[in-house]
Amino acid sequence: MNPCSESPPRIRIKGGRLVDPANGVDGEQDLYLADRKVVGIGTAPDGFQVEQEINARGQIVCPGLIDLAVRLREPGQEHKATIDSECRAAASAGITTLCCPPDTAPVIDTPAVVELIHHRARQTNTTRVLTLGALTRNLDGQLLSEMRALQLAGCVGVTNILRPLANSLVERRAFEYAATFDLTVHLHANDESLSNGGCAHEGAVATRLGLPGIPAATETASVARLLALIEQTGVRAHFCRITSGRALGMIGRARHDGLPVSADVAVPYLFLTEVDIAEFDSQCHVLPPLRAQEDRDALRAGLARGSLTALCSDHQPHEDDAKRAPFPSTAPGISGLDTLLPMALRLVEQRVMALGDVLHRLTAGPAAILGLEQGQLAIGAPADVCIFDPEHTWILNDRSMESEGHNSPFRDWEMKGRASHTLLNGRVVYSRESL
Amino acid sequence: MSGANLQVGEDGRLRHFLSIEGLNRGLLTEILDTAESFAGVTAQTVKKVPLLRGKTIVNLFFEASTRTRTTFELAAKRLSADVLNINVDASSATKGETLLDTLRNLEAMHVDMFVVRHAESGAAHFIARNVEPHVSVINAGDGRHAHPTQAMLDMFTIRRVKGPDFGRLRVAIVGDILHSRVARSQIHALNLLNTGEVRVVAPKTLTPIHVEALGVRPYHDLCEGIRDCDVVIMLRLQRERMQGALLPSEHEYYRLFGLTEDRLSVAKPDVTVMHPGPINRGVEMDSRVADGPHSVILEQVTHGIAVRMAVMSMAMRQQDRTVEDGA
Numbered sequence: 001m002n003p004c005s006e007s008p009p010r011i012r013i014k015g016g017r018l019v020d021p022a023n024g025v026d027g028e029q030d031l032y033l034a035d036r037k038v039v040g041i042g043t044a045p046d047g048f049q050v051e052q053e054i055n056a057r058g059q060i061v062c063p064g065l066i067d068l069a070v071r072l073r074e075p076g077q078e079h080k081a082t083i084d085s086e087c088r089a090a091a092s093a094g095i096t097t098l099c100c101p102p103d104t105a106p107v108i109d110t111p112a113v114v115e116l117i118h119h120r121a122r123q124t125n126t127t128r129v130l131t132l133g134a135l136t137r138n139l140d141g142q143l144l145s146e147m148r149a150l151q152l153a154g155c156v157g158v159t160n161i162l163r164p165l166a167n168s169l170v171e172r173r174a175f176e177y178a179a180t181f182d183l184t185v186h187l188h189a190n191d192e193s194l195s196n197g198g199c200a201h202e203g204a205v206a207t208r209l210g211l212p213g214i215p216a217a218t219e220t221a222s223v224a225r226l227l228a229l230i231e232q233t234g235v236r237a238h239f240c241r242i243t244s245g246r247a248l249g250m251i252g253r254a255r256h257d258g259l260p261v262s263a264d265v266a267v268p269y270l271f272l273t274e275v276d277i278a279e280f281d282s283q284c285h286v287l288p289p290l291r292a293q294e295d296r297d298a299l300r301a302g303l304a305r306g307s308l309t310a311l312c313s314d315h316q317p318h319e320d321d322a323k324r325a326p327f328p329s330t331a332p333g334i335s336g337l338d339t340l341l342p343m344a345l346r347l348v349e350q351r352v353m354a355l356g357d358v359l360h361r362l363t364a365g366p367a368a369i370l371g372l373e374q375g376q377l378a379i380g381a382p383a384d385v386c387i388f389d390p391e392h393t394w395i396l397n398d399r400s401m402e403s404e405g406h407n408s409p410f411r412d413w414e415m416k417g418r419a420s421h422t423l424l425n426g427r428v429v430y431s432r433e434s435l
Numbered sequence: 436m437s438g439a440n441l442q443v444g445e446d447g448r449l450r451h452f453l454s455i456e457g458l459n460r461g462l463l464t465e466i467l468d469t470a471e472s473f474a475g476v477t478a479q480t481v482k483k484v485p486l487l488r489g490k491t492i493v494n495l496f497f498e499a500s501t502r503t504r505t506t507f508e509l510a511a512k513r514l515s516a517d518v519l520n521i522n523v524d525a526s527s528a529t530k531g532e533t534l535l536d537t538l539r540n541l542e543a544m545h546v547d548m549f550v551v552r553h554a555e556s557g558a559a560h561f562i563a564r565n566v567e568p569h570v571s572v573i574n575a576g577d578g579r580h581a582h583p584t585q586a587m588l589d590m591f592t593i594r595r596v597k598g599p600d601f602g603r604l605r606v607a608i609v610g611d612i613l614h615s616r617v618a619r620s621q622i623h624a625l626n627l628l629n630t631g632e633v634r635v636v637a638p639k640t641l642t643p644i645h646v647e648a649l650g651v652r653p654y655h656d657l658c659e660g661i662r663d664c665d666v667v668i669m670l671r672l673q674r675e676r677m678q679g680a681l682l683p684s685e686h687e688y689y690r691l692f693g694l695t696e697d698r699l700s701v702a703k704p705d706v707t708v709m710h711p712g713p714i715n716r717g718v719e720m721d722s723r724v725a726d727g728p729h730s731v732i733l734e735q736v737t738h739g740i741a742v743r744m745a746v747m748s749m750a751m752r753q754q755d756r757t758v759e760d761g762a
Binding site: 202203204206207208209210211212213215279280321324325326327328329 | 441456533534535553555556557558560561565577578579580581616619643644645646648649
């Protein structure tokens with residue numbers, strides 16, 4: 001049975017606390033779904049016959065989460081994870097839409113690769129998979145990719161991830177070409193020559209451990225140059241995974257001056273700093289690197305006040321061996337699907353921000369960056385729903401992690417909050433009860 | 436997983452020797468005292484003691500080294516251990532076998548101790564975390580991180596020349612602090628031994644960020660940095676630093692940071708000059724200083740054997756105890 005082909009059941013989600021930040025909704029209200037859409041809030045539409053009821057008493061009902069950066073590892077690195085494994089993990093974490101960066105093998109620089117990924121994702125049919133196309137061919141930074149073809153194939157934006165472009169002229173041309181088709185450019189502010197092969201924030205910890213450092217200027221110098229080119233070309237740009245307070249300030253000022261820019265942050269940078277590397281803990285090896293305490297605090301404040309409009313997992317699953325080596329030669333990255341929601345809720349518990357604001361950064365915030373109609377639950381909106389128990393406590397470990405990648409610095413941490421049901425297009429794609 | 440727990444057993448004794456950081460003054464003093472007792476052995480005609488008879492020690496060097504490997508080898512042989520030297524060059528390491536596989540294969544041959552040198556910071560910690568509980572790991576230099584036996588032989592040398600009270604000493608470390616594992620270990624050791632003042636002297640390109648947090652005072656002028664110092668430790672300058680745009684030329688470096696007799700005159704009259712070797716004469720220092728009356732550079736090499744014997748025997752003693760406890 002292909003669930004896409006036939007109409008999903010009429011569903012009532014009953015007794016939950018409905019939180020829909022985009023529409024200012026926060027209260028106990030039933031939610032009615034039919035024809036893959038939201039059809040009723042609080043009261044059922046006329047003639048609605050419930051075919052499936054979900055009891056959400058004591059739980060929070062919100063739009064399905066949207067994750068801006070999820071490495072699926074397929075095609076090319078199936079020993080780390082697959083589209084199937086990570087889509088299932090995403091659904092179990094309440095994520096209904098995820099965005100896959102182009103550094104697959106082969107790179108997402110042709111419609112064929114886009115179609116391959118979409119095809120495999122449709123087979124799994126648990127999470128909506130979106131793709132970002134490569135800004136340059138093979139991400140080499142030299143020749144432009146066929147961006148229009150990628151857009152027509154379904155790419156929601158273009159990026160060169162952390163890899164540098166050949167020079168500022170290529171950067172300018174790439175932005176102009178993307179702007180021609182109103183494509184959003186997803187930018188990683190990383191001055192490769194300043195990073196100089198480093199593997200940790202250039203600070204007291206890297207000095208103590210003798211780790212090659214990556215200065216904060218690698219991000220700020222890049223942001224300054226990119227802002228100048230964004231202004232010159234008029235491209236719509238999104239800054240991915242900002243790590244320093246200074247860079248955040250520069251982007252905020254540019255937006256205040258009217259530039260069409262947004263920015264996001266990933267979970268690890270809100271909870272960890274350079275200090276967590278301790279004695280070479282390779283689980284804390286990430287790029288860009290974990291920075292100083294004041295950066296972490298600035299990022300938290302930026303997310304709370306909305307200068308960072310999205311919170312993502314920056315999911316990078318690895319096999320265990322990838323982290324078993326001396327720190328500099330381990331693979332950077334953290335498996336983050338399982339921890340996105342509970343770590344976000346931790347910000348509420350730590351009184352960094354209100355629940356509605358946190359959920360906004362996980363739903364409407366990223367939806368706006370990607371230009372999606374998802375991320376909110378007004379009548380007529382797509383019926384992508386996450387139902388979670390905010391009081392459910394669990395320990396992150398090999399057994400509880402759904403992703404294939406178990407590489408996490410949060411291992412053995414107590415997590416609070418977990419999805420109980422995930423609905424995609426009006427159909428239950430994950431239910432913890434049925435396990 | 437702190438370095439202290441990894442290196443030191445529950446009874447406070449040395450299990451591995453990975454970095455000075457995480458150890459305490461008592462342990463450093465014990466190493467120096469033990470080395471002092473071995474210094475006598477190395478001067479005798481029969482230079483062997485049977486402490487590690489029947490033990491197998493592997494010198495596992497992923498980075499070229501002659502001096503350090505040789506002194507470790509001599510130290511192990513004087514303790515009557517069997518020694519195996521394995522040089523893994525970077526090219527064969529990239530042929531597929533991971534560090535962990537290399538380690539497992541050697542462990543299968545019932546090795547008791549690894550002496551490890553590796554180009555990456557943290558390699559010795561990584562190995563220590565992954566060996567069998569009865570195996571000891573001695574760090575013979577990992578990346579820019581640590582070279583603790585070098586630091587201890589330097590402390591040994593300073594103690595012999597200046598006496599046991601480090602509190603009255605002012606010590607300057609001069610040169611490429613940024614890339615130096617020797618400097619980092621020396622700084623930790625000097626501070627643990629309560630040295631009066633520790634200075635580092637280098638241009639800003641070779642001074643790591645927040646270096647003060649290690650407990651040193653940074654200087655960027657040689658004469659200011661070594662003024663009134665009791666000990667001046669010169670570091671080796673690698674040629675490739677010119678390529679990395681860290682320095683313009685050896686010539687300018689020598690003009691600004693090279694140690695000459697003339698400049699040395701601003702230090703204490705009885706100043707001691709040290710260098711971990713090998714020296715670039717005419718780059719870090721003038722030959723007249725290297726071979727002059729203040730220099731103890733060759734003593735450092737001799738002391739290296741006694742200090743390495745001390746560290747090896749202490750770590751192995753603890754490991755023997757681990758095995759007995761487990762039995």
